[in-house]
Amino acid sequence: MDWRSHYRDHLVTAQRAVSLIESGDRVVVHHACAEPTELIEAMVAQAEAYRNVEIVHMVPMGRAPYCAPGMESHFWHNSLFNGGPTRQAIAEGRGDFTPTFFHQIPRLLRDGLPVDVALLHLSPPDEHGYCSLGVAVDYSLAAARCAKKVIAQVNPRMPRTLGDSFVHVNDLAAIVEVDEPVIELPPPNISQVEAAIGRHCASLIHDGDCLQLGIGAIPDAVLRELGGFKDLGIHSEMFSDGVVELFEQGVISNAKKTLHKGQFVATFLMGTRRLYDFVDDNPMVWMAGVDQVNDPRIVAQNDNLVSINSCVQVDLQGQVVSSSAGLRQISGIGGQADFVRGAAMSPGGRAIIACPSTARGGQISKIVPFIDPGSAVSTMREDVEHIVTEHGVARLWGLTLRQRAEALIAIAHPDFRDQLEAEYGRRYTSNRHY
C-alpha cells in the first residue's frame, strides 16, 4: 500500500492509539530524551482499562507515571536502568530491575522478552515513508522491529538523525501527530572537584584519540579540558552539547577514526535544541542500534578508543561498583562494561573510570576497603584500567593487589586515607593473606 494512504488511515488520537494495548502486554517505551510523553500520559490516563501491563524502559527522563503509587495492578515496571522517578518505585516494589549489558538489549528483545507493543517518538516521514527514531535509536530500533504493534507519536521537532535509524510508516499500527519540544538535558554545572577530574582525565588523552563519554558533569568537565587538542573522534554510546562545541572549535574532526572515519557515532543523544539542530539531517552523524554501536567487538575496531565512565564505589582491589549502593539499585550498568572491554581490545585504547573521591557531600569515601554488601560489580578487577579522582590517576591494570591498594589510597580523599591505610596494614603488613 502507498505509505501516504497508510499514514492517513492510521492517524488517530493518543487515546485511541493506546487502546491498542491489551492487559498482559509487554510494552517497550522509546528511550531517554525520545520518551513519547503524549502516548505515556494517554496510556496512564486510561490505567483502569489495563491489568498487568509490563512497561520495559531504560533511562526515564519524564515523570514515569506508570510506576507512581496506585498504578501497581495496572502497570508493572521492568527497568533496564533506574533514574530519579523509577529508583523510588523499584525500591518500593512497584516494579523490578533486569541486569543486562546495554549492547545485548536488542538480543533480549528478540529472544528473551518478546515485545507486544513499542511506543515510539518519531520524526515525520521523508518522501519514501521513513520516519527517523531521532535522538534515541539504541534498543528502540529493535523494539520497533520485533513488536507485534508499533504505536508512534510523530513530531516535526524530532530531529531526523541518519544511519540505521529508520522505521517505515507502513509498519506503524497507530500514528499520533504531536508538535511539542523534545525533552532536553541542559549542560550541568561543573564543580571544582569535577573540573579537577576533567584535568586528570585529559592528561590521559592524546591528539587523534576516539572518545566515548558517559552522561553528566564529569564527561562535560573532560570536554572543557580538550580545547587544545586536535583531530579527536567520537564513537560513544551517547553525546551531548559539549561535543558540538568542540567540533565547532575544530578540536573534534573524526578524521583519524579507523571506523566510520569522518563521522560521529552514537546510539542516543541527550542535550539541548542546539545539539538536536546539529544532528538533524546531518550525514556527519551516524546513529544505529546499540548492538551496532556498543558491542565491544565493534568498539574495538576504533584504534585509540578512550572510554570515560563514572562509578559509585571502588574497593582496594579495584572492583568497580557503578549502578548500586548495597541493594539500592541506583542506575544500571549501561554501556560501561561494553566500552571498558572495547577499549581494552582497541589498539592503543584506554579505559578510564572517573569519580569524585567522596559521596554524600564528603561524608563517605568512594574508595573503600570492601564494597557494600549487596552491591553489584560493574567493572571487574580484571577489566579495570585507570581510576581517576580529583586527587589524581591510579593505573591499576597489571598491578598486584598490594600495589592497587597503594595506588588507590594515593587518590582517595585525605580525610579517609588513614582508615584505608589501617586496612592496608591489616591486609599486607601482617602475615595474614586473603
Ligand code: COA
Ligand atoms: N554510596 C552510597 N550512595 C552513593 C554513593 C556511594 N558511594 N555514590 C553515589 N551514591 C548515591 C548518591 O547519593 C545519589 O543518591 P541520591 O540521588 O539519593 O542522593 C545517587 O547515588 C546518584 O549519585 P550521583 O553522584 O548523583 O550520581 P551521578 O549522576 O554522578 O551518576 C553514576 C553516577 C555512577 C550513578 C552514573 O554514572 C552511572 O549510572 N554509571 C553507570 C552507567 C554507565 O557508566 N554508563 C556509561 C555510559 S552512559
